[in-house]
Amino acid sequence: MATFITNKNEIREEASKASVTRVAMPWKAPAPARREKTSSRVPDQELADFFEHLATLLGSGVTLVSALDFIAGSTRRPGLKAALTRVNEALRAGDVFSEALTRETAVFDRAAAGMIKAGEAGGTLESVCSELAASYSRRAEARSQFFQALTYPAVVACFGVLTVLVLLLFVIPKVGTVFEAWDTPLPLMTRLLLAASRFMRHGGFLAVLIPFAALPLLARFKKLSLMPFLISIAQKTPFLKDLFSLGDFVRLMRTWGMLLRSGVPILEAIRSSRDVVASDSLRASLAAVSEKILRGERLQEALQHEDWLPDLAKHFLRVGEETGTLDGAFDKIARFYERQLAAKLKIVSTLVEPALILLVGVSVGVLVISMLLPIFEMSLAVK
Numbered sequence: 001m002a003t004f005i006t007n008k009n010e011i012r013e014e015a016s017k018a019s020v021t022r023v024a025m026p027w028k029a030p031a032p033a034r035r036e037k038t039s040s041r042v043p044d045q046e047l048a049d050f051f052e053h054l055a056t057l058l059g060s061g062v063t064l065v066s067a068l069d070f071i072a073g074s075t076r077r078p079g080l081k082a083a084l085t086r087v088n089e090a091l092r093a094g095d096v097f098s099e100a101l102t103r104e105t106a107v108f109d110r111a112a113a114g115m116i117k118a119g120e121a122g123g124t125l126e127s128v129c130s131e132l133a134a135s136y137s138r139r140a141e142a143r144s145q146f147f148q149a150l151t152y153p154a155v156v157a158c159f160g161v162l163t164v165l166v167l168l169l170f171v172i173p174k175v176g177t178v179f180e181a182w183d184t185p186l187p188l189m190t191r192l193l194l195a196a197s198r199f200m201r202h203g204g205f206l207a208v209l210i211p212f213a214a215l216p217l218l219a220r221f222k223k224l225s226l227m228p229f230l231i232s233i234a235q236k237t238p239f240l241k242d243l244f245s246l247g248d249f250v251r252l253m254r255t256w257g258m259l260l261r262s263g264v265p266i267l268e269a270i271r272s273s274r275d276v277v278a279s280d281s282l283r284a285s286l287a288a289v290s291e292k293i294l295r296g297e298r299l300q301e302a303l304q305h306e307d308w309l310p311d312l313a314k315h316f317l318r319v320g321e322e323t324g325t326l327d328g329a330f331d332k333i334a335r336f337y338e339r340q341l342a343a344k345l346k347i348v349s350t351l352v353e354p355a356l357i358l359l360v361g362v363s364v365g366v367l368v369i370s371m372l373l374p375i376f377e378m379s380l381a382v383k
Contacts, residue, residue: 042080042107044143048136050080055129064125065091083107096120109275111255118263128262135258142247142341149345153352160360165205167367172197175371184378189370243348246341248277249308250334252286257330266326267293282308299326312336 050071057067065088072084083104090100098117101108112132119128176194179186186194196204255276259269270290274283285306292302300318303309309317313333320329 042077042083044136044140046075046077046080047108047112048133048140050075050084050133051129051136052133055126055133058126058129064097079107097125105275110272111259111269111276114259114264114268114272115262118259122263124262131258131262135254138254139251142250142338145342145345146243146247149349152349153356156353156356156360160356160363163360164363164367165200167364168197168200169205172367172371173201179374182374182378184374187370187373187377189366190374193367193370243341243344244278245282245308246337246344248279248282250337250341251276252282253313253330253334253337257327257334260327260330266299310337 053071054067057070058064062070068084068088068091072081072088075081075084083106087097087100087104090103091097096117098113098120101113101116102110115128115132116125119125172193176197179190179194252273255273256266256269259272260266264272267290270286270293274286277283277286285308289302289306293299298321300314300321303314303317316329316333317326320326
């Protein structure tokens with residue numbers, strides 16, 4: 001959830017007061033920025049709010065230094081506050097905004113810094129900030145849709161595992177003591193179930209819990225926070241890998257279109273966009289494409305043999321390059337494949353949820369039937 005002030009008139013009034021106060025005070029050379037141990041990961045929606053508020057303040061005539069100072073004071077996100085403080089100190093020391101952003105790679109990607117640099121050169125910093133706000137907002141919405149589609153299946157799966165563990169650890173052992181008093185052989189399913197219950201009661205449940213408990217430790221060993229580490233695992237899962245790849249592709253097309261529209265050269269756009277994709281293989285491919293363009297190849301030639309680029313997208317790019325409308329071509333490609341991504345996410349939520357519910361029901365049903373089989377057999381023997 002965003003923590004900025006959301007009323008634009010309030011932003012203008014408060015920032016104007018802050019601006020006046022800072023003009024009246026004598027300026028001192030800033031001390032070297034000390035990097036505190038804060039969480040640098042900033043949600044996309046908060047970055048969208050930051051650039052939207054920055055565009056509003058710049059459009060109201062507030063200076064860049066005063067605008068950043070005001071926004072840094074109004075956010076409760078430690079990583080963003082620390083980054084904006086260091087950027088502001090760099091501006092007061094004589095750096096330009098884009099150069100200061102390039103040093104805050106933990107918060108701002110190179111694509112954002114490249115757009116800001118183009119906006120500074122063309123005098124369109126306000127419109128560039130507005131476009132960055134729209135871009136981060138779309139990215140946040142796509143991420144939200146993805147996790148919403150997977151949240152309910154994950155809850156159902158956890159509930160199913162918990163139900164089976166409770167039955168194996170507490171219910172089945174009590175029923176098993178009754179079966180042990182019978183002087184009749186038990187069915188194979190029941191014997192296997194009782195053996196599994198004994199295994200779980202004598203420490204076997206740790207085999208289920210240890211992998212989940214080990215995830216934070218493994219993430220710490222790899223110097224990642226837990227959520228990025230889980231995402232990196234999900235990216236290697238067969239079905240989820242396709243969704244992540246399509247999300248990367250859509251984000252890449254949006255970024256290229258945005259950078260070209262802001263006046264960034266295509267070579268710099270490709271290099272900067274490597275920071276907005278999650279796939280290591282796609283980053284390597286973009287590095288190879290930029291080398292081809294550096295050698296003089298056209299964009300359509302450099303991308304001709306790239307498997308991650310669909311044939312339809314190659315056709316759009318060929319037409320866009322020939323007509324000089326590459327930015328529009330990138331936007332069309334992004335919109336088209338955004339619809340495909342939304343359709344696939346809908347399939348996930350439509351098919352995976354009932355499939356998991358069915359799986360949980362079948363698992364519990366097998367446990368119940370295994371416990372009832374001896375009773376049925378005994379009743380038949382009595383008759």
